[in-house]
Each structure stands twice: as C-alpha cells, then as structure tokens.
Amino acid sequence: MTHAPADLRVAVLGAGSWGTALAIAASARCPTLLWARNPQLAADMAARRENARYLPGIALPEALACSADIDELFAHLAGADRALLILGVPVAGLPDACRAAAEGARRHGLRRTAVVWTCKGFHPEDGRLPHEVAAAAFAGRDDIAAGVLSGPSFASEVARGLPVALTIASDDAGVRDATTAALHGGAVRVYASSDVIGVETGGALKNVIAIACGICDGLGLGMNARAALITRGLAEITRLGVALGGRAQTFAGLTGLGDLVLSATGDLSRNRSVGVALGQGRKLDDILAAGMTAEGVRCVQAALQRARAAGVEMPISQAVCDVLFHGVPPAAAVSALLAREARAEIPAADPRG
Numbered sequence: 001m002t003h004a005p006a007d008l009r010v011a012v013l014g015a016g017s018w019g020t021a022l023a024i025a026a027s028a029r030c031p032t033l034l035w036a037r038n039p040q041l042a043a044d045m046a047a048r049r050e051n052a053r054y055l056p057g058i059a060l061p062e063a064l065a066c067s068a069d070i071d072e073l074f075a076h077l078a079g080a081d082r083a084l085l086i087l088g089v090p091v092a093g094l095p096d097a098c099r100a101a102a103e104g105a106r107r108h109g110l111r112r113t114a115v116v117w118t119c120k121g122f123h124p125e126d127g128r129l130p131h132e133v134a135a136a137a138f139a140g141r142d143d144i145a146a147g148v149l150s151g152p153s154f155a156s157e158v159a160r161g162l163p164v165a166l167t168i169a170s171d172d173a174g175v176r177d178a179t180t181a182a183l184h185g186g187a188v189r190v191y192a193s194s195d196v197i198g199v200e201t202g203g204a205l206k207n208v209i210a211i212a213c214g215i216c217d218g219l220g221l222g223m224n225a226r227a228a229l230i231t232r233g234l235a236e237i238t239r240l241g242v243a244l245g246g247r248a249q250t251f252a253g254l255t256g257l258g259d260l261v262l263s264a265t266g267d268l269s270r271n272r273s274v275g276v277a278l279g280q281g282r283k284l285d286d287i288l289a290a291g292m293t294a295e296g297v298r299c300v301q302a303a304l305q306r307a308r309a310a311g312v313e314m315p316i317s318q319a320v321c322d323v324l325f326h327g328v329p330p331a332a333a334v335s336a337l338l339a340r341e342a343r344a345e346i347p348a349a350d351p352r353g
Contacts, residue, residue, distance in 0.1 A: 009033075009080035010182050011073045012088050013097055015041060015066075017054040017155035018118055019088025024159050026086075026182045027064040033076040034066050042068035058159045074104040083113045084178045086149065091121040091299065094130055098137030105144060114175040115146045116168065120203035121299035127306050129200045129244075145172035148196055149179060150203045151254040152262035154269075158188070165189040167255045169199040191254060198246025202237055202256040205303060207296030208317045209233030210263035210271035215323065215330045217272070218279020225334075229316065230264050236314045240303070243310040271296040278323060279330050297324060315340060 008030050012023040015036035023034040036042040045051050045066040049059055060066070067073060077083035085105075087097045094117060105113045115138070117130050130148060138144045147170025158164050168179040168190055176192040184190040193199060212233065216225045237260070238251040250256055263269045271294040277287045284297070300321045307314045319337055322328035328336075 007081035008084065008178060008181055009077055009082070010084045010086065011035060011077050012086045013073065013100070014088030014093075015045065015051060015054065016088055017051075017159075018153075019086065020051045020055050020060075021155040021159040022086055022088065022118070022149075022183070023064055024058075024061060025188050026084075027061045029185060030084075030182050031076070031080070032064055033073055034060075034064055035070065035073045036066065036068050039068040042066050055156060055159050058156070070100065070104060071108075074108040074110065077105075077113065078108045078110055081111075082174075082178055083110055084182050085113055085115045087115065087117040087119070089117070089119060091119045091123050091130060091133075091295065092125075094119055094123070094133050095137065098134050102137055102141060102144065105141075110143065112174070113144050114172070114178040115144055116149045116170075116175065116179055117146075118149050119295075120150065120200070120207060121295045122204055122302035122306060124298050124302055127302035129197065129204070131196045131200060145175045146170065147172065147175040147179065148199055148203075150199050150259065151191075152258040154262070154266065156268065161187050163187045163189075165191065165254055165258070167191050167193050167199055167253070169193040169196045169255075171196065193250065193253075193255075195247045195250045197244050198241050198250030199255040201241035201244055201246050202251055203259060204295070204299055205233075205237040205240065205317065206256075206260040206263050207271040207294060208300045208303060208320050209237065209260060210269055211275040211278075211294065211296045211300075211324075212316050212320050213264035214269075214272035214275020214277075215279040215320070216275075216334070218276040219330055219334065220279075221334065226264070230260060233264075233316050234260055236312075236316055240307050240310065240312045240314060243312050244306065270294040275320075284324055296320070300324065 010026040010030045010032040012019045012034045026032040089097045101115050134146045149168050151166035153164045168176050170176050180190045213226050213229050274294045319333040323330050323333050
C-alpha cells in the first residue's frame with residue numbers, strides 16, 4: 001500500500017452517496033472533510049457516524065470530519081501545502097459548485113487547489129460537458145487546476161471497501177498526482193489520463209446506453225440483445241467522443257467499456273433501472289415521481305444536440321430519447337432499430353489514407 005504525503009488535505013463538497021464514499025476512501029489516507037448542504041444531515045453524520053440518508057448501514061470513519069459550514073471546508077484545505085477539492089454534485093449543480101470553489105479558494109488564500117468533479121453528463125440547459133462548465137468558472141485563475149474522476153463504480157461498494165478502479169483525467173499533472181495520492185491504495189486503484197473529453201463523454205453516454213439496455217431487459221429480449229446494445233452503444237459513444245476531441249483508445253478503457261458494462265448490467269445502476277421500468281410499461285413521469293432518477297434521462301437531449309452539431313449519427317441514443325420524451329413505445333423503438341439497413345460493423349479504411 002502506498003502512503004499519501006502528509007502535506008495533502010482533501011475536502012468533498014456534496015454528501016450524496018458517491019461523495020460520501022469517496023470521503024470514506026480518502027479519510028484512510030489524508031485529513032478529509034465531507035461537506036453537506038443540509039445542516040441537519042451534517043449534524044447527523046457527525047453524531048451517528050453514518051450517512052443514513054444516502055449510505056445507510058455503512059459506518060463513517062472517526063477520522064472523517066463532517067460539516068455544513070462552507071468556510072470550515074476551505075479553512076480545512078488552507079491548512080495544507082496541497083489541497084484537493086472533490087465536487088460530488090450532479091451536472092446541473094456543477095456551475096454553482098465551481099463558483100463556490102473559486103470564491104472559497106480566493107477568500108481563504110489557498111495557494112494551489114486541485115478541483116475534481118465526479119458528475120457525468122452534458123449540462124441539460126446548454127449541452128456543455130463538465131470541463132467546459134469548469135473552464136468558464138475558473139477562467140483566469142492560475143491558483144486552480146481541474147480534472148474529472150470517473151470509472152466503473154457503485155458508491156455502496158466503494159464505501160464498503162470492495163475493489164474498484166477509477167480514472168483521474170486532467171491536463172495538469174499536479175491534479176492527477178494529488179488525486180492518486182488521496183485515493184490510490186488498498187482496494188482502490190487509480191489510473192491517470194490526460195483525455196478529459198474522452199473520459200467525460202464516455203461517462204455521460206454510458207448512462208444513455210444503460211437506459212437502452214434496461215429497456216431491453218424490461219421487454220424480456222434476452223442477453224443476446226443486451227450484448228448487441230452494449231457493443232453498438234460503445235461504437236456510437238466512441239464516434240461522438242472522437243468527434244468532440246477525445247481519443248479512441250480511451251473508450252476501450254475503464255471510463256468507456258468498463259463504465260458502460262457496469263451501468264448496463266448492474267442491478268445497482270439507476271439508469272438501467274429506469275430502462276427496465278420503461279420496458280415493463282411504466283411511464284417516465286411515474287418512474288421519476290417514485291424517486292428513481294438517472295443522469296441519462298437528464299442529458300440525452302443535450303447529447304443528441306451535440307451529436308447533430310458534430311455530424312455524428314447516434315441511433316440508440318435517439319431511440320432512448322424517443323421513448324423518454326416523444327411518446328414512442330419501447331417495443332416500437334426496438335423495432336425501428338432492428339429495421340435499420342445492414343452495414344459493415346467497422347467501416348473500410350479510406351484507400352487514400
């Protein structure tokens with residue numbers, strides 16, 4: 001087991017299931033503080049040593065501090081030579097979280113802050129990927145460097161100490177090093193990448209394909225159909241990711257194939273669960289009203305807008321969108337996919353090079 005340097009401190013902004021799981025993992029290696037927006041949740045976690053709302057039954061380490069005071073979060077980070085701030089918020093909340101990070105770092109005089117987000121998706125209002133949101137919030141700030149943490153992971157398994165492999169992607173070596181130092185060790189393996197666009201695109205679109213696989217399972221179409229959806233889904237994820245500037249090899253790794261397989265087949269996947277319910281005949285409004293939310297629902301329309309702008313065809317994602325928002329019955333969407341004309345799986349190379 002490697003050891004984190006003594007000069008590194010970690011704070012996690014957002015006490016949902018994934019933010020809490022990462023805080024648990026980091027607290028074994030570095031002084032770590034978990035910030036919750038809800039003061040009552042923070043007080044309950046501090047007193048009961050459990051996040052009963054998001055990770056019931058899993059004990060919080062005594063070393064993990066909990067707070068709802070944003071100034072306490074940045075004061076915690078200010079006490080070290082190196083600071084890692086993990087933003088455990090959904091895509092829709094990322095602009096506000098980035099602004100809070102920028103203001104808190106300035107107000108508390110942090111010398112150098114690595115800011116890492118965990119959300120997956122395209123922003124539902126304007127179609128931006130998370131790094132584009134962060135770039136606008138941190139423009140002109142040479143005291144902040146940023147990156148994305150992603151990979152195939154269910155929060156409850158990470159919190160229980162089960163093995164997991166994650167990817168930290170950033171253009172900045174310091175962000176990659178700080179994130180690795182904070183989390184890599186024991187049951188957690190962290191791999192580094194500089195392909196932020198590829199990692200984010202894979203993380204966003206795997207949720208959409210997972211909904212498609214859930215629909216397939218809800219309709220009882222069998223494992224052959226699921227395998228076909230995963231494989232062809234990965235192909236369309238790769239097409240858009242490369243068109244946006246990602247590297248093709250990224251999509252064969254943890255944040256492409258790995259994350260897709262987990263979300264498309266795992267019973268803990270919220271996106272797959274939404275798809276299963278749709279395939280079984282439930283209406284989207286009823287599914288969401290019951291508290292079952294999924295990032296794929298929020299981002300599929302924005303993803304398709306980016307795909308059209310890039311000239312990329314995404315038939316599976318379009319079929320999911322048709323079911324979610326255009327009233328197309330799941331069986332009819334599957335029939336339309338099956339009726340597409342035959343084509344080569346891998347396009348022939350251009351003889352001109």
